[in-house]
Amino acid sequence: MQQPRRPIVWTIAGSDSGGGAGIQADLLTFADLGCHGCTAITANTAQNTTGVASINAVPVEVLIDQLNALQRDLLPDAIKIGLLANSEQVLAVTEFLHRLKAIRSVPVIYDPVAVASSGDTLTEDGIGELVLRELFPLCDLVTPNLHELEWLARAPVGCATQIQNAAQLLHTSGCRALLVTGGHSEINPGEIADLLWDGVRGDWFIGDRVDSENTHGTGCTLSSAIAAFTALGYPLRDACVVAKAYVQRGLRLGQGDSIGAGPGPVGHCGWPDELQDFPRVLLPQEEHARHYDYFDADGNSLFACDFPDTDTNELGLYPVVDSVEWLERLAAEGVKTLQLRIKDAGTDLRTRVERAVAIGRQYKLRLFINDHWRLAIECGAYGVHLGQEDLRSADLKAIKSAGLKLGISTHGFYELLRAWRYRPSYLAIGAIFATGTKDMRGQLQGIDKLARMAALLPYFPLVAIGGISVERAPAVVATGVGSVAVVSAITGAADYRGAVAKLQSICDH
Ligand SMILES: Cc1ncc(COP(=O)(O)OP(=O)(O)O)c(N)n1
Ligand SMILES: Cc1nc(C(=O)O)sc1CCOP(=O)(O)O
Numbered sequence: 001m002q003q004p005r006r007p008i009v010w011t012i013a014g015s016d017s018g019g020g021a022g023i024q025a026d027l028l029t030f031a032d033l034g035c036h037g038c039t040a041i042t043a044n045t046a047q048n049t050t051g052v053a054s055i056n057a058v059p060v061e062v063l064i065d066q067l068n069a070l071q072r073d074l075l076p077d078a079i080k081i082g083l084l085a086n087s088e089q090v091l092a093v094t095e096f097l098h099r100l101k102a103i104r105s106v107p108v109i110y111d112p113v114a115v116a117s118s119g120d121t122l123t124e125d126g127i128g129e130l131v132l133r134e135l136f137p138l139c140d141l142v143t144p145n146l147h148e149l150e151w152l153a154r155a156p157v158g159c160a161t162q163i164q165n166a167a168q169l170l171h172t173s174g175c176r177a178l179l180v181t182g183g184h185s186e187i188n189p190g191e192i193a194d195l196l197w198d199g200v201r202g203d204w205f206i207g208d209r210v211d212s213e214n215t216h217g218t219g220c221t222l223s224s225a226i227a228a229f230t231a232l233g234y235p236l237r238d239a240c241v242v243a244k245a246y247v248q249r250g251l252r253l254g255q256g257d258s259i260g261a262g263p264g265p266v267g268h269c270g271w272p273d274e275l276q277d278f279p280r281v282l283l284p285q286e287e288h289a290r291h292y293d294y295f296d297a298d299g300n301s302l303f304a305c306d307f308p309d310t311d312t313n314e315l316g317l318y319p320v321v322d323s324v325e326w327l328e329r330l331a332a333e334g335v336k337t338l339q340l341r342i343k344d345a346g347t348d349l350r351t352r353v354e355r356a357v358a359i360g361r362q363y364k365l366r367l368f369i370n371d372h373w374r375l376a377i378e379c380g381a382y383g384v385h386l387g388q389e390d391l392r393s394a395d396l397k398a399i400k401s402a403g404l405k406l407g408i409s410t411h412g413f414y415e416l417l418r419a420w421r422y423r424p425s426y427l428a429i430g431a432i433f434a435t436g437t438k439d440m441r442g443q444l445q446g447i448d449k450l451a452r453m454a455a456l457l458p459y460f461p462l463v464a465i466g467g468i469s470v471e472r473a474p475a476v477v478a479t480g481v482g483s484v485a486v487v488s489a490i491t492g493a494a495d496y497r498g499a500v501a502k503l504q505s506i507c508d509h
């Protein structure tokens, strides 16, 4: 059988003869993450771990020759741009991208390399304005470090507010988003904080500083990993947090390597599959956000984390139903985890929740009430299920102090990490497959991603939801999640008892 084609990612960047950064780091990253890398070299730098001896810009015709050759045969799924050595190169690449984008929509990630981590200047003076005017409008993401942010914005970047202001300023040049990497300074000691600004919203991703000498090529590796994840179909926020985890893993596992007399390259150590490498998504409601001038005092009055555990990590078959009648039918079949999801809240909503809670007590169910957290508290339900948006407005303190369990929906890595900060009782991951029950377009995870997410939290209750049928359930369970949530596989089945029995047997095994 023919294998699906590996995504193709181009890097338009400089060569680092020392093999730690530039094109060399990019190719290692692409290969590590399952992509095919192509290169268009902008400059040959003569460097080693101790510094840059010379930078030899490639003539602009040679650069364009490479790009044209790639365009004829190896069209990209994403492009990473690194060092552009002079204004001719900026203009030539910009013109090329205009032509390419006219025939193919392709995400462009630009790492505005200007200063090497050794402190050496790598690019011609005065190209900043040209880059902002010509290249930024073509970029989906720009990933400056703090030096590059300061260089481009011509503004101070000494604290969180200044970084946010400078990112907002650069965003007005027309790029879709910026990820400002904070490795060169610590706003809060011991932490490395990156800011993602997309024109509407700022997100801080916090990682622990790894005490390693081997940091050469971290910026190149981060931007090429983002390009690779984008080529693999990850949405921007997911690509950023998984790429940050990839670099963090490389720093952690690469710290013992010894190559050359100076700082060695960051490691390229495979897919990040340990939660310890993933950033903490800062929540504006938590006290810690004060360090980043990001604190929402009003939100803090409703904020809580560390919700009670469920009695098991394997919640098993988890039907989501819209009526008390269905609840009772399924409880009678021996189902133990259930959700009441009422979207047509009429005047009798309280009565329905009360009845549901009574049935839950009678059958000793783990019964979660979707959305209606106030009623769930008032009626003494076992737990509440909330979506990401609900987390901004629900009174989590009240839910927690009433002793209710909390389940949270997530759609992708970013939301998983965000929801994890609340330490809920379980996390739901969806939508695994397309479903007719709810419009989940653009949020489908598939089995491979589900398995990658499940690997991050092996000893925590995880629930998979969305488009799961009796036929698909075995592959879902094989990813390691302990629970399968379904609507139509049961309520739409010709024989719901048969469907329950089959799904229960799949979950039990
Ligand atoms: C187990 C489980 N997972 C996800 C959802 C979706 O919840 P939410 O995001 O709140 O969306 P609605 O269900 O309210 O449409 C769920 N209900 N249950
Ligand atoms: C209610 C719901 N939430 C989802 C999510 O991904 O958050 S998917 C979904 C619908 C699940 O229904 P079915 O089992 O019929 O596909």
Ligand SMILES: [Mg+2]
Residues within 6 Å of the ligand: 370, 371, 385, 386, 387
């Ligand atoms: Mg909801």
